[in-house]
Amino acid sequence: MFRDITFGQYYPVDSFVHRMDARIKLLLAILYLVGIFFVTSFVGFAWLTIFLLTAIFVSKVPLKSVIKSIKGILVLLIFTAILNVFFTQEGNLLWGWWIFNIYDEGLKFAAKMMLRLTYLVMGTSLLTLTTTAVDLTHAIESLLKPLSFIKFPVHELALIMSLTLSFIPSLIEETDRIIRAQKARGADFDTGGLGQRVKAFVPILIPLLVSSFRRAEELAFAMNSRCYEGSTKRTQFRVQKLTWRDAVGSLFQLIFFVAIFLVFAMQTTWANVTWLYF
Amino acid sequence: MDAIKLQNATYNYKIFNDDGTQSYAVGVDDVTLDIKQGEFLTLVGHNGSGKSTLAKLLNGLFLPQKGSVIVFGMDTANEKNLFEIRKNVGMVFQNPDNQMVASIIEEDVAFGVENIGIPHPDLAERVHWALESVGMEQFAKRTPHKLSGGQKQRVAIAGALAIKPQVLVLDESTAMLDPQGRKEVLAVAKKLNKEFGMTVVLITHFMEEVLQSDRVVVMQRGKIIATGTPQEIFEQRALLEKAGLKVPRTIELAQKLKESGWAVEDTADAKSLGEMICRLL
Numbered sequence A: 001m002f003r004d005i006t007f008g009q010y011y012p013v014d015s016f017v018h019r020m021d022a023r024i025k026l027l028l029a030i031l032y033l034v035g036i037f038f039v040t041s042f043v044g045f046a047w048l049t050i051f052l053l054t055a056i057f058v059s060k061v062p063l064k065s066v067i068k069s070i071k072g073i074l075v076l077l078i079f080t081a082i083l084n085v086f087f088t089q090e091g092n093l094l095w096g097w098w099i100f101n102i103y104d105e106g107l108k109f110a111a112k113m114m115l116r117l118t119y120l121v122m123g124t125s126l127l128t129l130t131t132t133a134v135d136l137t138h139a140i141e142s143l144l145k146p147l148s149f150i151k152f153p154v155h156e157l158a159l160i161m162s163l164t165l166s167f168i169p170s171l172i173e174e175t176d177r178i179i180r181a182q183k184a185r186g187a188d189f190d191t192g193g194l195g196q197r198v199k200a201f202v203p204i205l206i207p208l209l210v211s212s213f214r215r216a217e218e219l220a221f222a223m224n225s226r227c228y229e230g231s232t233k234r235t236q237f238r239v240q241k242l243t244w245r246d247a248v249g250s251l252f253q254l255i256f257f258v259a260i261f262l263v264f265a266m267q268t269t270w271a272n273v274t275w276l277y278f
Numbered sequence B: 001m002d003a004i005k006l007q008n009a010t011y012n013y014k015i016f017n018d019d020g021t022q023s024y025a026v027g028v029d030d031v032t033l034d035i036k037q038g039e040f041l042t043l044v045g046h047n048g049s050g051k052s053t054l055a056k057l058l059n060g061l062f063l064p065q066k067g068s069v070i071v072f073g074m075d076t077a078n079e080k081n082l083f084e085i086r087k088n089v090g091m092v093f094q095n096p097d098n099q100m101v102a103s104i105i106e107e108d109v110a111f112g113v114e115n116i117g118i119p120h121p122d123l124a125e126r127v128h129w130a131l132e133s134v135g136m137e138q139f140a141k142r143t144p145h146k147l148s149g150g151q152k153q154r155v156a157i158a159g160a161l162a163i164k165p166q167v168l169v170l171d172e173s174t175a176m177l178d179p180q181g182r183k184e185v186l187a188v189a190k191k192l193n194k195e196f197g198m199t200v201v202l203i204t205h206f207m208e209e210v211l212q213s214d215r216v217v218v219m220q221r222g223k224i225i226a227t228g229t230p231q232e233i234f235e236q237r238a239l240l241e242k243a244g245l246k247v248p249r250t251i252e253l254a255q256k257l258k259e260s261g262w263a264v265e266d267t268a269d270a271k272s273l274g275e276m277i278c279r280l281l
Helices: A022-036 A042-059 A063-087 A104-130 A133-150 A154-184 A194-200 A202-225 A244-267 B051-058 B079-088 B105-115 B122-133 B149-161 B179-196 B230-235 B237-242 B249-259 B270-280
Strands: A093-097 A100-103 B002-016 B022-036 B040-045 B066-071 B089-092 B167-171 B199-204 B215-220 B223-228
Touching (some): A042 A244, B051 B089, B066 B079, B089 B149, B149 B179, B215 B230, B230 B237, B230 B249
Parallel strands (some): B167 B199
Antiparallel strands (some): B002 B066
């Protein structure tokens, strides 16, 4: 039942983007997320398209896999498009019936919004497609490190994330086992109304919860036995090293995004940023 | 020299009954045992005989309620000693899945070494050495959940080994494995004992695993009921049966053959016993 769930969506090939440092990729993804909201014209989106396509091409991830990631937000996309089309009351009236009026500005606005959301998801999934969950965890730990000065438990947070990742496969296996055991005793998960089906999952969740606690206790014993005493005087096995790829990759993205910010600064002032409606 | 000394160590489990009262279940009851440096000690016992509880006393995971446990001259009751004690007593548990802290094998093995504050390049060297010692170096960059049980348990041993302990405790580490996996883990334990002179404490309920050890300790209801070489233990069949243990059939056959004057050796391996018999015929 749960066999085919793989964690994350990492696409295992060896490419320029795959080999870039996870920390740099994470920072660049954040820059991308911010930058995308500063693109206001279709010309800007054309530039963004060039950037995104180049990045996808260099990453050797098939374009299809990247586009597939939009599936998850399809409903949201259509919903925002419809809302924007009907609620923008500017420009020339193109079509009207009863209370529904479509203006040309509304169409443009909806198109930009859809592009923005689509590129947002495509860009971020390029990060998860080219970076393993483990690498991302390490990157987050390393980037959050300055926060440990204000007593923020960076190391503990990273350890929790990495433990969670390493326990997902065994928990999936365990769930699978419990489901089969309950089915063998005549449990029925596939018929009945929604209420009944939800109720049928209780005999799965309770054994799973109990066994998770047992696992947690054993894990604590195992960690204690291996001299774990928190973050004091721990060393790090993983060495994160920046290479020329990180410099080239960052430079490439910076060229595009500095241009985007410059254009934005020239054509508009902060006062009339109307698109930032949420 | 003694690596670990248990003196009248007692550890009982508190049980909270449904009616609000408390009672105790025996874990380890007044056990005195010296574990010598460099020996291969096997601790056998039926379920609930207290062997796992005893294991957890050895590195201070549990503290004795009465008596004491002294590891290389350090008392486990003193919390300041625990770090040093755990550096010297490595432990591997029953379920390999519950001991993995990282989702990449070499990072999991590195966990203990990171904890004791070893910097690079020693850190990488130790990880490599530990994986090599258990024959898992080619899996260093893979994820553990795709390995077989025996391989996972070897990775867990490497994780303990990388800290370079003097004593390795295998707390029912073979209990969940198939015969092949058990063989792998035992071979690694034997190798560590022979090549590096590491003290190995093997805890098991499989009597076949007793054979290769220097000394066997049989436990029942928290108490030690017999100590001796494997041969001496196998001869006390009545006592073993009382403790809920059974002499493996091959060894029983070998012993009966010996009694009737055949020159065979004790072995748990049916194939090698067969070969020995064939040679004699």
